[in-house]
Amino acid sequence: MPILAGLVGDLPFDWKAVTSGDRRALARAFTALESADLDVLSAIADRVFEHSVDVPTVGMTGPPGVGKSTLVGAVTTELRRRGATVGVLAVDPSSPRGGGALLGDRIRMANHAEDPGVYIRSFADRRVGGGLAPAVPLGAELLAVAGYDVVLIETVGVGQAELEVARTASTVVLVLAPNSGDGVQADKAGIMEVADIFVVNKADVGGAGQLERAIEHSMSSVPTEGASAWTPPVVRTVAVRGEGSAQLVDHVLEHRRALKGSGALVARRTEQARRWIEALVLEAALAEQRSKLEGELRESVREAAVEVATRKVSPYRAARRLHD
């Protein structure tokens, strides 16, 4: 029904219903976000930014198996106890073969499935890298517009190059657990620098004190730019029993107050916006080049490949020739 579609502004879901708390409509909106159709994304973004609400967005990141999902569940319980509604975006990796994914984060958040004040959505990262899924940045904004007071983002288990969440969240929580690799691993990744709060989860297991000291030692050697008003605290939690989640929420709220008080929140949002715009520009350029390679350049590439394979020309020279 193209005429009707035109009337609702070309959105494949009911926008009014989304903003009035209809979960079915919100779920449909997320599917539209995941469609990766640029026109749809742009239309959604227009509306989202028109109604924009600034809510705390908390990124929870850390190595696989440290208890991120369980901690997100515990923090959700604590936030609900304080009367806040919670939106959760949980990202798991896509399978390297077939493009499918097994999304298991919800198993650890089972208590919240039927709570009307909690909306959880699972994402596959679709192998974009960085620990997030393509739909997450706009998805976080969408949850805020849909009326959720706090947005929690759980990244895939990070290796040594997964920092995308720092470009979306207003507070980054780095979750570690005893015996999950020493501080050097985190140092290599550069994730120590982006963490606003450290969590030592599974603190009832031996080695928690050692890990805490390693974090503090590592932090003391992190170069700070100017006089930073915020020193990342280290919080001990036992997420399976909910222990420490109240302190963690306190620190998150305190961090937000500190960011706002020092004007750093605006600076952070501006920096994130800059990177977001740059990524979109690069993405558009990439799509343009890709369609050229599949279209008008296809034959030339084939011919060049023969020349490169027979060592008549280098791949660099061939690429430059195609580009000019």
Add this chain to the structure above:
Amino acid sequence: MKAVTAKIGLDGHYRGIKFVSRVLRDYGAEVVFLGFHKSASAVAQVAVDEDADLIALSFLSPDYMSHVKDLHEALKAMGGHDIVLILGGLVDPDDHEQLRTLGVDRVFGLETKASDLIDYLDSRTDRPETASTKET
């Protein structure tokens, strides 16, 4: 395609549902695996929230009919009646007809092979695609 896989009720035999989850994943689906001991209403709410195209349940205990009834009712109430529902496990052939009236699209028996499930999924390509299946 987005799928939700789960076991409802107290039955804890989960080899079947794990197998199905993997077949779905390798088919290219994004599978929200809920594990076992779930309630029908929780599965329905998750399927609606995730905007799932498919719910796959496994039963090896004889109480499946009441759970499927509850799920069917819950999905209707939440506006998720268009989500395709399939069942696997130990299901009495005499019950197939009644299950069909409760929205079950297909029942797979104990001897089901991965290829049976894949053939079925291929036959249901009228379902809306997700970006993940479109891209590959």
